[in-house]
Amino acid sequence: RKGNVIITGASSGLGLATAKALADTGEWHVIMACRNFLKAEKSAKSVGIAKENYTVMHLDLSSLESVRQFVDTFKRSGRPLDALVCNAAIYLPTAKEPTYTAEGFELSVGTNHLGHFLLSRLLLDDLQKSDYPQKRLIIVGSITGNTNTLAGNVPPKANLGDLRGLAGGLNGLNSSAMIDGGEFDGAKAYKDSKVCNMLTMQEFHRRYHEETGVTFSSLYPGCIATTGLFREHIPLFRLLFPPFQKYITKGYVSEEEAGKRLAQVVSDSSLTKSGVYWSWNKNSASFENQLSQEASDAEKARKLWEVSEKLVGLA
């Protein structure tokens, strides 16, 4: 049978390119988990994904209620689940004030981390039950959260501190809207959320790899400077960022190439090792990359897991 893969945020950018790459192999049925149903349908058509190779299902990660509904609907569909790709994200670098999810968490961390945390926890038993030879859970990371890299050292740097803002509910009322309890900064909130994604992947690996046989991975696909992720940025940035990445840092990858990379992490038989943060070198060969000290801090990962469980209502 075909494999079934859920990809969040498959209506644009990396998620769409990955959906296309997997669907085109003829070996995968892609469940596009998207907040905008019509946009997802149009996107699938526009890149030519064959009708029989995808299903759009509604998921708004900025609402835990929507996450639970999505999981119920998916379970009732009776489809086995063989791979889950947590890809969707928002980036609000110019926001002056925090905005919030339905449950009142700062929007970047609430969507990118907490929404995906609940989704992947609720779907883990489906992955475990699948009889597919290789079951995988992938959480897309980023270089920007990694302070051991040049890109990760552009201020404001990611820093989760002692998680006091998160533990306080990240609601800007009786706690800060930032994980570390500091002043709101939209660019930092995104980077912090990516550190959470990478810590969560490793904590999943420690807690569940042996027991479930599921492979847990994260990756940095390269700088895909053309995606919608930068839609909130100032126009001059949006104009200069792609050529800067192409010619100066040379970290630029096309959406198509990045989609092929993520598709490898989903299905390539050589990328089965669990607990790995994948990157690609200049010749587009994959390698196991190192994470920054904070993004590989096991104690922080455990604490983040426990605080997140409380916030999403799992503990």
Ligand code: NDP
């Ligand atoms: P895009 O903005 O193109 O794609 C993000 C997707 O997430 C969109 O489909 C968007 O939906 C969806 N999304 C946003 N909010 C929600 C929500 N509340 N519920 C459901 N879906 C939502 O950006 P990219 O393709 O660049 O980003 C994809 C991933 O790649 C992210 O995890 C990002 O951190 C990561 N990444 C990107 C890099 C880059 O250079 N672009 C580099 C490193 C990592 P909609 O289509 O409706 O807007």
